[in-house]
Amino acid sequence: MHGYTVAYEREEIQFPVYVVCLIGACLGTIGIAIDNIVLIAIALLALGFGYYNYPLLETGKPRIGSGQYGVFAEGLGIVTWRSIKQIELITVDIRGSTNNELHITLEDPLDRALLVDWRRRPFYRFLMRLPWTISGNVIRIPLDVFDRPADEIMQSFTRMMTFYKH
Structure with missing residues (x-):
């Protein structure tokens, strides 16, 4: 996919x-x-x-990103820009530790919001970590495991949404 992509962090x-x-x-x-x-x-x-946690070892492979068609996440697919209502950067405090999450609120149900559906995975990858979770109509992506700062990811996603959605 062309556009802005983010992989898992390579160091610690x-x-x-x-x-x-x-x-x-x-x-x-x-x-x-x-x-x-x-x-x-x-x-x-x-x-x-x-x-x-094996996917954390596969560094350099794009896990999330955005492009002209929408936002993509590994194991989810491509969510079209027209189906995205809002993108927010949320700070979550867990046991004294601050974590950043990207919340993507959908206007449509997930099945209609997906341009390409990548939720069917091979059996051997079924129990492996995914870079996202979904609750209701909100896709939650924890950003602290990626190789880019949370603010940069948020700015890139909102900039691309503003450009491609209108």
């Missing part, structure tokens, strides 16, 4: 995923060697966390 976000996978592999190996079901269960939980 990968480290915890690698560490948890390494711990899971070590615990699994020890659990199998000494035949301990508790260690194997903990290892499976750790490896499941790594599997869920």
Whole structure:
């Protein structure tokens, strides 16, 4: 897609995923060697966390963006500009930590708002992290895991919406 694209951050976000996978592999190996079901269960939980967060390791691949047809998000599709009512940058406080979220409010139901529907994914990617969630008619995208500042993403999306919607 041509336009403005954003990928996952390349630096500090990968480290915890690698560490948890390494711990899971070590615990699994020890659990199998000494035949301990508790260690194997903990290892499976750790490896499941790594599997869920595997997309964070695939840096450089566009996960969200905007272009002439609308806003796109991996695993969602392209939401047309005419279906977008409002784009807001929301600051969310979670346990003393401040996180930024992009809220895209839709005028139409999601099925009608999508120009291209990418919600059907291969089976092996079904349990992996997506860069968005939806509640009602609002698509929520947490921005702190991306390689661009939240303000820049918001400005680019609103600038493109203003240009292409009218």
